Amino acid sequence: AQTVTQSQPEMSVQEAETVTLSCTYDTSENNYYLFWYKQPPSRQMILVIRQEAYKQQNATENRFSVNFQKAAKSFSLKISDSQLGDTAMYFCAFSHNTDKLIFGTGTRLQVFP
Amino acid sequence: DTEVTQTPKHLVMGMTNKKSLKCEQHMGHRAMYWYKQKAKKPPELMFVYSYEKLSINESVPSRFSPECPNSSLLNLHLHALQPEDSALYLCASSQVGGIANYGYTFGSGTRLTVV
Numbered sequence: 001a002q003t004v005t006q007s008q009p010e011m012s013v014q015e016a017e018t019v020t021l022s023c024t025y026d027t028s029e030n031n032y033y034l035f036w037y038k039q040p041p042s043r044q045m046i047l048v049i050r051q052e053a054y055k056q057q058n059a060t061e062n063r064f065s066v067n068f069q070k071a072a073k074s075f076s077l078k079i080s081d082s083q084l085g086d087t088a089m090y091f092c093a094f095s096h097n098t099d100k101l102i103f104g105t106g107t108r109l110q111v112f113p
Numbered sequence: 114d115t116e117v118t119q120t121p122k123h124l125v126m127g128m129t130n131k132k133s134l135k136c137e138q139h140m141g142h143r144a145m146y147w148y149k150q151k152a153k154k155p156p157e158l159m160f161v162y163s164y165e166k167l168s169i170n171e172s173v174p175s176r177f178s179p180e181c182p183n184s185s186l187l188n189l190h191l192h193a194l195q196p197e198d199s200a201l202y203l204c205a206s207s208q209v210g211g212i213a214n215y216g217y218t219f220g221s222g223t224r225l226t227v228v
Contacts, residue, residue, distance in 0.1 A: 035216050037216075043201060043224075045203065045219035047218075050215075091155055099168070101216070103156055105154070105155055
């Protein structure tokens, strides 16, 4: 069974600084997809970034980038130039060609002015 | 329209009540999902509908009854709930088989309190 682990329950960063959120996963599959979702206090889950396992190049979306290490089964999220609006719960998620997402336990990120 | 709309946003119900949660999307997605999320926890999958047919039921108690009347609408009928069923109920949609490429689009959820 696939599992997703986020070892940092809470993180904090000062505005304009960079922060990295960790995620590891376990799977025996070779083709799969990884996601980072953001859930602000408004409750809506928002897709931040996704990575296809067969692509070696790390995904980037503006200030958000990932460090995907397939052999190590690691998928960390780097947020550059942190903004107050980045304050949220961040969930790492895994999917293997099914209509089912498996979520990690989440990391609560607080951005301070 | 790139939204998933959930109503109501908040619901308080007694243990003997019958209520329904509603979810609507107009993105042409043919897969729709119900998730349950307790405070400070990740979402837990409850049901998946694919082409308006129930494809996954994650052993959810029968007091939760899903319904997909058409490709744009997903309901969750609630009856005889327990206080421990209090949670945020999230609806999501995706292209069938497209979750891998595009992930889900989530609604903002219904905050349910059972008293």
